[in-house]
Amino acid sequence: MSKLRVAVIGAGGRIGSEAVRAVEAADDLELVAALGRGDRLETLVETGAQVAVELTHPDAVMDNLDFCVGHGIHAVVGTTGWTDERLDRLRGRLAEAPGTGVLIAPNFSIGAVLTMRFAQAAARFFESVEVIELHHPGKADAPSGTATRTAQLIAAARDEAGCGPQPDATSTALDGARGADVAGVPVHSVRLRGLLAHQEVLLGGEGETLTIRHDSTHHRSFMPGILLGVRRVPTTPGLTFGLEHFLDLD
């Protein structure tokens, strides 16, 4: 059987370089292009790439996806910075390219996906919930894509269960002291040399707390999820948001 032809965009980066190694090591995949900043996107067409793995920067990802979708190249996207407007624009592009698939995963690590799922399940049982995400200091965006998604899932679960607002008597605070408000959930971002990617979801009720913590200690943690996405996205047209849709969790 012929190998799936895969390109990596952002190939020189922290996660991109690991993705290059993972694709090269996979028997059923062929790395046909490894692009960095300034490289021509036309290379994707010239090399016959069927799937592009996009791991660049929030400022670059939209243009790269416009090109891929416009040329019928499926994409697996780890780059963060997604807003409703950006997702709507991408859906519009995909509507004009039937058969093309894009997977956007706020986090490719299985543990992080499970953290989100556990937090979503626990959210309605506790009065209080806050998210702390901790990353290396080279990260461009805050809060992380994972923390934003986690907070949105928690908020949706609480809304659905009819939970009221969280207790918080704060009446005076320095800017940022209570974190960013993501759908009513406070999200705190730490940037620290020595860290890679970590998250805690703190839940509190009368006389008890529950902490759900996940640590990515190496970029290899993201590779099984990326490879799964690469293999599944060609047969999953349209936009898929979240690796959980490829994991049969239910």
Ligand SMILES: NC(=O)C1=CN([C@@H]2O[C@H](COP(=O)(O)OP(=O)(O)OC[C@H]3O[C@@H](n4cnc5c(N)ncnc54)[C@H](OP(=O)(O)O)[C@@H]3O)[C@@H](O)[C@H]2O)C=CC1
């Ligand atoms: N979903 C997930 O599981 C994960 C997502 N991420 C996300 O992936 C993204 C990249 O993270 P990370 O690897 O740490 O960042 P890095 O800065 O280490 O890597 C990004 C790379 O992309 C290159 N680049 C920038 N713009 C372009 C462009 N237009 N075309 C091609 N290459 C470009 C950069 O080049 P240059 O150095 O010249 O700027 C750099 O080599 C971030 O958004 C991060 O949040 C990261 C880990 C896991």
Ligand SMILES: O=C(O)C1=N[C@H](C(=O)O)C[C@H](O)C1
């Ligand atoms: O920039 C990173 O490193 C990471 N980015 C993603 C995010 O913003 O959630 C995923 C993971 O946390 C690593």
